[in-house]
Amino acid sequence: MEVIILPTAAEASEIAARLVARQIREKPASVLGLATGGTPCKLYELLARMHHSNGLDFSRVTSFNLDEYVGIDPTHPASYHRFMDENFFSKVNIPREKIHIPDGLTKDVPAHCAAYEQAIRDAGGIDLQILGLGSDGHLGFNEPGSSLVSRTRIKTLTARTRSDNERFFTGGMEVPHHTITMGLGTIMESRICLLLAFGEGKARAVAASVEGPVTASVPGSLLQFHPRAKLLLDAEAASLLTRTEYYQWVYKNKPAWQIDL
Numbered sequence: 240m241e242v243i244i245l246p247t248a249a250e251a252s253e254i255a256a257r258l259v260a261r262q263i264r265e266k267p268a269s270v271l272g273l274a275t276g277g278t279p280c281k282l283y284e285l286l287a288r289m290h291h292s293n294g295l296d297f298s299r300v301t302s303f304n305l306d307e308y309v310g311i312d313p314t315h316p317a318s319y320h321r322f323m324d325e326n327f328f329s330k331v332n333i334p335r336e337k338i339h340i341p342d343g344l345t346k347d348v349p350a351h352c353a354a355y356e357q358a359i360r361d362a363g364g365i366d367l368q369i370l371g372l373g374s375d376g377h378l379g380f381n382e383p384g385s386s387l388v389s390r391t392r393i394k395t396l397t398a399r400t401r402s403d404n405e406r407f408f409t410g411g412m413e414v415p416h417h418t419i420t421m422g423l424g425t426i427m428e429s430r431i432c433l434l435l436a437f438g439e440g441k442a443r444a445v446a447a448s449v450e451g452p453v454t455a456s457v458p459g460s461l462l463q464f465h466p467r468a469k470l471l472l473d474a475e476a477a478s479l480l481t482r483t484e485y486y487q488w489v490y491k492n493k494p495a496w497q498i499d500l
């Protein structure tokens with residue numbers, strides 16, 4: 240696990256954008272795993288700017304989103320289809336047919352989930368997976384207690400996650416109870432995991448994920464088993480870590496050959 244702490248979320252998002260851009264420049268046909276939520280918004284904005292100003296080309300990129308709510312229409316303002324369209328897909332040139340998001344309206348959830356897994360395999364696997372972190376330590380919508388080898392499937396949200404996400408649901412609509420999410424096993428097969436976590440509300444989940452034991456009770460802790468997991472944190476999200484000085488020294492003193500940002 241590489242823990243990178245920047246003073247602000249904006250600076251951490253800059254580093255994340257440079258990493259994603261580098262991935263695409265090195266492998267134009269990259270397969271990206273994408274996350275929703277407030278955390279990656281700045282990253283998507285920066286990537287869109289790189290597309291418009293610096294010619295960052297997404298035309299050969301394939302994408303797979305982590306998750307979607309069950310039972311809401313893709314046009315619903317709080318759906319992850321809509322979120323991705325508004326924050327990213329409408330601003331870059333990923334071809335529509337290369338964009339994949341679980342279908343929350345599918346009539347056959349198990350078949351849809353199996354097809355989603357197959358589509359990831361057919362694309363050659365995910366090169367770089369962008370991740371946020373739930374305040375309860377969830378990845379995607381893999382809530383605490385999720386099987387560490389789980390695949391794409393239906394999950395039931397905890398009360399805490401439903402309340403965290405209430406801010407995206409206006410007009411009296413309740414946060415759905417169910418979602419379709421890539422599993423922890425699916426996420427762990429990504430070649431690189433890039434987790435972003437910002438704000439003091441994530442500090443406990445970050446500390447448990449980075450310095451606590453690996454446990455299904457904190458899905459983020461599974462990244463300790465990932466060979467190439469990078470965590471980009473702002474100072475608030477990093478505030479409960481105990482090895483902060485060490486992480487900062489490591490980052491500042493990386494040998495030139497090891498720098499990949």
Ligand code: GLP
Pocket residue numbers: 274275276277278279305306370371372373374378379380400404
């Ligand atoms: C959401 C998403 C996750 C996201 C997390 C954090 O519910 N399913 O993929 O990483 O919770 O959200 P936010 O970035 O808004 O804090």
